[in-house]
Amino acid sequence: MDFVRFENVSLAYQPGSPFAIEDVSLSIRENEFISLVGPSGCGKSTVMKLVTGLKPPSKGYVYVDGREVGGPQKCVGMAFQASNLLPWRTTLQNVMLPMEIVEPYRSTLRAKRAEYEEQARALLKRVGLAGFENKFPWELSGGMQQRASICRALIHKPRLLMLDEPFGALDAFTREELWCMVRDLWQEEPFTVVLVTHDLREAVFLADTVYVMSKRPGRILVKREIDLPRPRDLEVTYTEPFAAYVHELREHIGHIRES
Amino acid sequence: MLSQKTLIRLAPWLVILALGLIWEAVVVGFQVPEFLFPSLSAVWRSTLTHWDPIMMHATQTFLTTLAGFGIAVVVGLVLGAAVGSSPVIYKALYPLLVGFNSIPKVAFVPVLVVWFGIGTIPAILTAFLISFFPVVVNVATGLATLEPELEDVLRSLGASRFDILKKVGLPRAMPYFFASLKVAITLAFVGSVISETVASNLGIGYLMMAASSSMDMALVFAGLIVIGIMGVVMYELFAFAERRLTGWAHRNPNGAL
Ligand SMILES: Nc1ncnc2c1ncn2[C@@H]1O[C@H](COP(=O)(O)OP(=O)(O)O)[C@@H](O)[C@H]1O
Numbered sequence: 001m002d003f004v005r006f007e008n009v010s011l012a013y014q015p016g017s018p019f020a021i022e023d024v025s026l027s028i029r030e031n032e033f034i035s036l037v038g039p040s041g042c043g044k045s046t047v048m049k050l051v052t053g054l055k056p057p058s059k060g061y062v063y064v065d066g067r068e069v070g071g072p073q074k075c076v077g078m079a080f081q082a083s084n085l086l087p088w089r090t091t092l093q094n095v096m097l098p099m100e101i102v103e104p105y106r107s108t109l110r111a112k113r114a115e116y117e118e119q120a121r122a123l124l125k126r127v128g129l130a131g132f133e134n135k136f137p138w139e140l141s142g143g144m145q146q147r148a149s150i151c152r153a154l155i156h157k158p159r160l161l162m163l164d165e166p167f168g169a170l171d172a173f174t175r176e177e178l179w180c181m182v183r184d185l186w187q188e189e190p191f192t193v194v195l196v197t198h199d200l201r202e203a204v205f206l207a208d209t210v211y212v213m214s215k216r217p218g219r220i221l222v223k224r225e226i227d228l229p230r231p232r233d234l235e236v237t238y239t240e241p242f243a244a245y246v247h248e249l250r251e252h253i254g255h256i257r258e259s
Numbered sequence: 260m261l262s263q264k265t266l267i268r269l270a271p272w273l274v275i276l277a278l279g280l281i282w283e284a285v286v287v288g289f290q291v292p293e294f295l296f297p298s299l300s301a302v303w304r305s306t307l308t309h310w311d312p313i314m315m316h317a318t319q320t321f322l323t324t325l326a327g328f329g330i331a332v333v334v335g336l337v338l339g340a341a342v343g344s345s346p347v348i349y350k351a352l353y354p355l356l357v358g359f360n361s362i363p364k365v366a367f368v369p370v371l372v373v374w375f376g377i378g379t380i381p382a383i384l385t386a387f388l389i390s391f392f393p394v395v396v397n398v399a400t401g402l403a404t405l406e407p408e409l410e411d412v413l414r415s416l417g418a419s420r421f422d423i424l425k426k427v428g429l430p431r432a433m434p435y436f437f438a439s440l441k442v443a444i445t446l447a448f449v450g451s452v453i454s455e456t457v458a459s460n461l462g463i464g465y466l467m468m469a470a471s472s473s474m475d476m477a478l479v480f481a482g483l484i485v486i487g488i489m490g491v492v493m494y495e496l497f498a499f500a501e502r503r504l505t506g507w508a509h510r511n512p513n514g515a516l
């Protein structure tokens with residue numbers, strides 16, 4: 001049973017304007033980790049907006065968990081390239097934000113605040129932010145802010161995590177650390193992940209399936225299953241099969257750019 | 260040697276002292292007649308002689324200004340929240356607000372006098388009219404600067420518009436709001452004093468008008484200085500509140516604002 005399903009989905013931002021994505025069909029299994037790669041402006045973020053119901057499709061159907069998406073999905077976690085942490089809240093308070101909005105946490109927050117805060121602290125600890133709970137975002141490095149942002153996306157235990165170029169602004173070392181962090185979080189308590197990225201190594205390292213999209217209007221050109229054994233260690237990125245996947249995807253992207 | 264920090268602390272006082280000395284020296288040196296331009300010492304003597312009436316009128320002006328400012332804050336917050344959170348209201352009201360703001364508020368005083376008679380009420384209303392605009396603009400700006408991605412994060416959690424306003428919009432607008440209070444309080448003094456000079460028999464504005472018609476320039480200058488002092492004190496008070504309550508906005512010059 002597919003958890004997320006796109007059936008011939010097209011979207012134009014304004015009626016009559018050209019499609020941002022065209023005739024996209026894909027299906028994502030529950031707890032599958034997929035990655036979307038493609039040139040800038042090809043509609044990757046647009047796919048995210050369709051999955052989360054922030055935009056209705058102009059044509060076609062989007063299903064999540066067997067039901068057609070009609071309006072913003074509740075209980076999805078999202079993180080972007082900018083951490084978007086609220087500067088007047090501490091790290092802990094930032095991570096607690098979804099608990100103030102999502103049911104059933106929202107209505108029980110008053111009674112169970114201590115318990116929920118304990119969950120938030122535990123999550124922060126898992127991503128290596130123990131001791132930074134009471135710091136403000138501007139007191140954290142870029143990588144730490146991104147860790148906190150991903151905690152905020154996961155604290156309410158969403159079944160679907162949307163990551164839109166979350167590591168794009170980080171240096172190479174920090175980026176690899178965060179790959180491992182996401183891998184561990186996902187491996188320990190699986191959920192469905194859609195990861196948008198420019199970085200093919202990142203896509204191959206993390207994902208079960210990589211989709212390559214064409215230039216605008218975005219279509220799915222290639223679907224590639226990544227059959228590297230899990231759990232994957234950073235070492236895997238230096239192996240022959242890994243390089244072969246990256247190389248193959250790289251060639252598809254190359255064709256897009258030439259066309 | 261004075262440290263840099265002490266120097267910065269002392270600088271405004273030194274400037275005031277220097278200006279006072281130059282003032283005194285020029286007036287005494289060139290023997291300017293007092294009915295044209297009184298010396299600082301003459302102003303000081305006049306202040307002491309008229310201490311009680313000055314205090315009485317200053318209190319009147321102060322309370323009038325606070326009343327007008329208070330109304331401006333409430334109206335400014337409500338209008339600003341409406342304009343900032345709804346594109347339709349923004350489009351509908353903005354030209355009107357800008358047009359209204361370009362009318363000199365002294366032009367309203369005769370109208371207010373016809374409606375409410377001379378006295379405190381026109382002064383309160385003038386203070387209100389002149390000072391609510393910056394509050395509206397700042398609150399609206401603060402609310403309207405929500406990043407689209409943050410909005411997506413919140414909406415995909417199922418947040419309502421009101422949730423977003425409460426959790427993000429209002430806290431984000433607070434630094435803008437406090438910045439506008441500093442401007443609004445000084446404008447409110449301008450409004451109430453203008454109205455008092457034209458249409459009142461109470462307040463510093465009236466006191467200065469009466470003094471100038473009897474050629475008592477020392478008292479006029481005493482009035483000017485009193486208004487200035489009240490303005491600075493209130494400005495600093497709000498600047499202090501701003502630093503205390505919205506410190507996060509100032510420690511974070513290039514963060515996600
Ligand atoms: N809110 C919007 N309104 C109009 N056009 C948009 C909007 N968001 C994106 N687009 C257009 O849709 C196309 C795909 O954008 P996007 O999904 O953001 O691409 P990507 O994330 O792959 O860089 C782009 O050409 C962009 O200009």
Ligand SMILES: [Mg+2]
Pocket residue numbers: 044045164
């Ligand atoms: Mg994008």
